[in-house]
Amino acid sequence: MRMVDIIEKKRNGEELSTEEIQFIIQGYTAGEIPDYQVSALMMAIYFQDMNERERADLTMAMVQSGDQIDLSKIEGIKVDKHSTGGVGDTTTLSLAAMVAACGVPVAKMSGRGLGHTGGTIDKLESISGFHVELSTEQFVKQVNDIKMAVIGQSGNLTPADKKLYALRDVTGTVPSIPLIASSIMSKKIAAGADSIVLDVKTGDGAFMKTLEDAEELAHAMVKIGNNVGRKTMAIISDMSQPLGFAIGNALEVKEAIDTLRGEGPEDLQELCYTLGSQMVVLGGKASSIDEARAMLKEAVTSGAALNIFKQFIAAQGGDDSVVDDPTRLPQAKYKIKVAAKESGYISKIEADDIGICAMLLGAGRATKESEIDLSVGLVLHKKVGDTVEIGDQLVTIHTNKLDIDDIIQKLYSHIEITKEKTDAPQLIKKIITE
Ligand code: URA
Ligand code: CA
Secondary structure (H helix, E strand, O other), X not given: OOHHHHHHHHHOOOOOOHHHHHHHHHHHHOOOOOHHHHHHHHHHHHHHOXXXXXXXXXXXXXXXXXXXXXXXOOOOOOEEEEEOOOOOOOHHHHHHHHHHXXXXXXXXXXXXXXXXXXXXXXXXXXXXXXXXXXXXXXXXXXXXXXXXXXXXXXXXXXXHHHHHHHHHHOOOOOOOHHHHHHHHHHHHHHOOOOEEEEEEEEOOOOOEOOHHHHHHHHHHHHHHHHHOOOEEEXXXXXXXXXXXXXXXXXXXXXXXXXXXXXOOOHHHHHHHHHHHHHHHHHOOOOOOHHHHHHHHHHHHHOOHHHHHHHHHHHHOOOOHHHOOOXXXXXXXXXXXXXXXXXXXXXXXXXXXXXXXXXXXXXXXXXXOOOOOOOOOEEEEOOOOOOEEOOOOEEEEEEEOOOOOHHHHHHHHHHEEEEOXXXXXXXXXXXXXXX
């Protein structure tokens, strides 16, 4: 096989065979096919697309390019959740404990992440003593014992995706549905999930800005998953404003604990129940979404979900007293209140720019090397659709530095107040099962 023939084939809009796709991915991972040929192919795919079979083949070729986690020693159906990412997205922590409390094993590998705040792993590290490195044996044992473990990425998962993503990033070929969908799905499949629930975000703070794009990506990923034997479904949820109130690592851990008590922000609580009920059904622990939702609510009101969260923290060496006393989490030196300068309705809280404010305080990484300040961030007091009186608090800034006038100005310019009534955005926009 010659790479140039494959490039020409795709350039002309033809379909690539399974063997051709494997040849490309194996050759590129091994360093035998040069970047310039793969860039040309990525551009051809960008313009000519891939059909369902090609997308599934590309995903599996990337899965097979590296290690695959074997979770077969964990009892039960392993259901994983993936979010395409947003601002203040604290969902994983509360969701995992709720679902585990319903008997579905949660064996999760999470990332650190560039961006507005850290990833799930950074957030967990704001709990003193908590460690994210477990051997595979420890990982499996912990999930069998208490139904929940969250560890950092280990092993050499999907090296082909790492190389391809870096190449796409500098060749204008990131925004391609077949390439994004196969990239995301390959990582989930290599991490060992039997079943996958996707939370595809849409809006200003999301990777997919429009509902149409989010829907197309969701459909593509659901098809790939189901075509390669992993039951997959997706919900499309709002990311026009940050999720919940807290944006920042330790602040989001506290928010997750509140949510496990049933006292979380309405949107986060609802998102956990929506995603969770799908996971409980896929995990075979309930026969309908309604039954699953009732189980999740019961796990919250009975304290079972919070109890699993405590056990999970203790099992990974963390200080589980933070659950009863969240002030034991890292605290910022200063809390600065930002008050409304006019009365009306909150019509916009622009997720992306609010996220950048949290990052400027030190909650997120600007580059891979940046250190995160786990204690800092923002707590919103209003959400879109709320009424506001002049002088009401809009946001509390948790900060360790006082020269933040520019951040305060930025907050004012990205929280819009209007005289006309604005409705809260619809949180769950679509549920996609095929
Ligand atoms: N996120 C991924 O993991 N892959 C992509 O291609 C785009 C976003
Ligand atoms: Ca949040």
